[in-house]
Amino acid sequence: xxxxxxxxxxxxxxxxxxxxxxxxxxxxxxxxxxxxxxxxxxxxxxxxxxxxxxxxxxxxxxxxxxxxxxxxxxxxxxxxxxxxxxxxxxxxxxxxxxxxxxxxxxxxxxxxxxxxxxxxxxxxxxxxxxxxxxxxxxxxxxxxxxxxxxxxxxxxxxxxxxxxxxxxxxxxxxxxxxxxxxxxxxxxxxxxxxxxxxxxxxxxxxxxxxxxxxxxxxxxxxxxxxxxxxxxxxxxxxxxxxxxxxxxxxxxxxxxxx
Amino acid sequence: xxxxxxxxxxxxxxxxxxxxxxxxxxxxxxxxxxxxxxxxxxxxxxxxxxxxxxxxxxxxxxxxxxxxxxxxxxxxxxxxxxxxxxxxxxxxxxxxxxxxxxxxxxxxxxxxxxxxxxxxxxxxxxxxxxxxxxxxxxxxxxxxxxxxxxxxxxxxxxxxxxxxxxxxxxxxxxxxxxxxxxxxxxxxxxxxxxxxxxxxxxxxxxxxxxxxxxxxxxxxxxxxxxxxxxxxxxxxxxx
Ligand code: HEM
Ligand code: SF4
Ligand code: FES
Numbered sequence: 001x002x003x004x005x006x007x008x009x010x011x012x013x014x015x016x017x018x019x020x021x022x023x024x025x026x027x028x029x030x031x032x033x034x035x036x037x038x039x040x041x042x043x044x045x046x047x048x049x050x051x052x053x054x055x056x057x058x059x060x061x062x063x064x065x066x067x068x069x070x071x072x073x074x075x076x077x078x079x080x081x082x083x084x085x086x087x088x089x090x091x092x093x094x095x096x097x098x099x100x101x102x103x104x105x106x107x108x109x110x111x112x113x114x115x116x117x118x119x120x121x122x123x124x125x126x127x128x129x130x131x132x133x134x135x136x137x138x139x140x141x142x143x144x145x146x147x148x149x150x151x152x153x154x155x156x157x158x159x160x161x162x163x164x165x166x167x168x169x170x171x172x173x174x175x176x177x178x179x180x181x182x183x184x185x186x187x188x189x190x191x192x193x194x195x196x197x198x199x200x201x202x203x204x205x206x207x208x209x210x211x212x213x214x215x216x217x218x219x220x221x222x223x224x225x226x227x228x229x230x231x232x233x234x235x236x237x238x239x240x241x242x243x244x245x246x247x248x249x250x251x252x253x254x255x256x257x258x
Numbered sequence: 259x260x261x262x263x264x265x266x267x268x269x270x271x272x273x274x275x276x277x278x279x280x281x282x283x284x285x286x287x288x289x290x291x292x293x294x295x296x297x298x299x300x301x302x303x304x305x306x307x308x309x310x311x312x313x314x315x316x317x318x319x320x321x322x323x324x325x326x327x328x329x330x331x332x333x334x335x336x337x338x339x340x341x342x343x344x345x346x347x348x349x350x351x352x353x354x355x356x357x358x359x360x361x362x363x364x365x366x367x368x369x370x371x372x373x374x375x376x377x378x379x380x381x382x383x384x385x386x387x388x389x390x391x392x393x394x395x396x397x398x399x400x401x402x403x404x405x406x407x408x409x410x411x412x413x414x415x416x417x418x419x420x421x422x423x424x425x426x427x428x429x430x431x432x433x434x435x436x437x438x439x440x441x442x443x444x445x446x447x448x449x450x451x452x453x454x455x456x457x458x459x460x461x462x463x464x465x466x467x468x469x470x471x472x473x474x475x476x477x478x479x480x481x482x483x484x485x486x487x488x489x490x491x492x493x494x495x496x497x
Binding site: 016017018021022024025026098100105108109112113114115116118120121124185188189190191194198199202 | 329330350353418423425454455459460464466467469473474475481483484487488490493494496
């Protein structure tokens with residue numbers, strides 16, 4: 001009954017405001033932080049393809065539990081993806097509350113942005129647009145990884161890049177802009193690293209933010225190019241799994257003996 | 259060396275059935291040290307007696323003269339025309355407030371409502387005896403509190419805020435700064451829970467999207483970013 005009354009009046013029977021908006025704000029930031037940092041780690045893992053196919057293969061198998069199990073199990077990757085997907089969905093649900101939802105809100109924000117030419121106001125708009133795009137792009141990517149974890153290896157990912165490169169370009173741009181701006185916003189929102197002079201800190205944070213965005217975009221595009229080239233070279237055998245060079249040599253030895 | 263400057267202003271009277279919003283262009287000679295206040299006064303005296311705009315102090319103290327100058331909210335009395343290289347100033351009234359006419363908006367009633375909403379007065383159970391000396395406060399605390407009291411309620415932070423424009427009930431930086439002011443003041447006995455009741459929702463502290471145009475445009479350079487983050491940390495911790 002008291003839930004009904006609270007819902008009806010917007011305050012509890014004791015006349016108190018709900019604590020939920022505070023929690024939602026916190027959850028938005030916590031999930032954003034997790035996703036932002038996860039994307040950094042993610043980029044470092046996928047970019048091991050720039051070192052060698054074997055390096056990327058080793059990383060892929062590591063996440064399938066190669067360090068502890070005799071047989072790598074792709075389902076473990078599905079498990080990680082599932083967890084990230086949940087965080088992603090929660091974050092998207094929180095983010096939704098902030099997006100413009102009527103024509104007037106959209107119109108007034110666009111006009112304001114054009115008049116003010118204020119960097120952080122414009123960056124928020126970029127964050128909102130890229131966030132919206134990721135409803136679809138992020139979900140599609142996560143769904144692929146959730147259902148086909150076993151295809152993650154130099155060849156499988158190369159085949160995928162050859163097929164889906166326009167999709168991945170959009171996803172890369174969305175993630176890097178959204179995440180970069182988001183992490184910067186987290187710092188100013190909660191006053192992290194504020195120090196004695198918040199204004200100076202903010203200038204520096206902005207510089208770091210841009211540096212990080214440029215770095216990850218560069219690394220991301222190089223990585224995509226590497227997968228694309230593998231996919232291209234491997235086009236005639238698309239669908240085939242990768243075998244690390246060490247393993248291929250063993251097979252050959254076996255072949256010679258028998 | 260004097261030059262001719264161009265001032266374009268939105269003219270519109272929302273209370274008149276026949277008034278249509280339109281831009282009017284005025285050309286005038288720039289004088290030494292000319293502020294936008296001086297320019298507008300000259301326009302009203304010599305070119306257009308019907309142009310409405312607000313001023314009181316002409317010195318950046320009263321907070322009545324905020325308007326959008328080339329897209330940014332500024333105090334007209336503190337805006338020097340010589341800083342505009344091409345000599346063109348395009349004026350709009352501040353958004354977010356009720357338009358009275360042309361460049362004149364009603365910040366007063368809005369600020370009044372805001373003050374009531376955040377209960378902008380000292381809440382204390384102590385009986386004040388004015389015949390006795392006040393209890394002393396740490397000078398540093400007093401300084402920090404009075405620093406936030408420098409707000410002149412010009413409304414520039416409100417007009418600069420994209421969040422506020424999208425969500426008209428948002429309290430704005432001026433309101434959050436006011437809450438921080440009383441939160442820090444040892445005279446005020448309110449707890450963080452009490453402040454949560456005032457601004458602990460999406461129209462208050464948790465609605466702020468950290469666009470920070472308030473911080474970047476406040477003519478008094480109040481530490482708005484700093485204080486909003488501070489209140490957010492305090493209120494998110496309330497059980
Ligand atoms: C469907 C996907 C997503 C949507 C709809 C979305 C939406 C949003 C929105 C609207 C905000 C702004 C919140 C505010 O202004 O208070 C935001 C913040 C943020 N987002 Fe996302 N986002 C999505 C995915 C992601 C991803 C994949 C990452 C990781 C790269 C990420 C990282 C962040 C961060 C770090 C913040 C700052 C958190 C905060 O302001 O509290 N988001 N998101
Ligand atoms: S905080 Fe600054 S911009 Fe906002 S009303 Fe006060 S003086 Fe004006
Ligand atoms: S006229 Fe008082 S602040 Fe400009």
